[in-house]
Amino acid sequence: MIHNGFSKLADVQGFADSVVKLIGLPYPVFFTYCAAYTEIGGSVLLALGLFTRLDAVALLFTMSIAVYFHLKGEGLHIAPIETASLYALFYLLFAVRGGGVFSIDTALAKWLTRPAQ
Template sequence: MSITPLLTKLLKPSVSSGFWTQTTWAILRTVAGIMMIHNGLDKLGDIQSFSQAYVEVIGLPFPIVFSYLAAFTELLGAPLLAIGLLTRPAAFGLFSTMCVAIYHHILVAGLNLPYLELSAVYAACFLLFAVNGAGLFSTDALLVNWLDVNVLSLQAKQVMGLEKAYQASNSQKESITSAAD
């Protein structure tokens, strides 16, 4: 079983929009990714404090483990999002951390919109990329294009092989028929 169809489906960007839409998606993806990196760095700067202030408050087990998981999701996922590589999984991981942040904010401050604002905007942005992919101006799009070329090349070789086999069998039939006459 080939991994190429799975990778193609995972990496394939939405291509229905025009140049300017794709350009703004690339800008949004890059800005959101770059802006998120510092959150992971802040968490790692004082992991114990983050764990006590955020993770223990919402009652997750193994708060230090989940604190590191959140920090590394942001440190790895944000740059991947910014360059548009493995965008859907990276965006889904970042969306998940923002959902936990939203839950924390609601638990601590209720539906206080100024408190929820940044996490909600990030969550919506990451959800957009988790669902739609990186867009045309991304590393994912380059990889899909490369994978599709290789898949098409392989399919073309298979078709050419079948054509040669068909022509060979027809040649044999013709030679047998002419020999019988």
């Protein structure tokens, strides 16, 4: 997803014209930046396990919009819908289950809930 975010930033106006306008969202350049920074920042934080559920929900939202775009723009062409759907399902898993035992979220929760000495 980091690569997808950087590719949006490489051609902001092109992505805004070809994708965001097709979806019908207002302010296509603004939403292009929102999607790009969500994909970059959210992916880095998700990999670290910091704010895992929040990151996963934000990335799930961008993937839901990607699925909608592929359905609207290409119809039932399976490959792009399948990829976006798989990413969305992975993000849904992280949104529901959290980051796991090795995440920074878990380490912070243990540190904050430890008994005072």
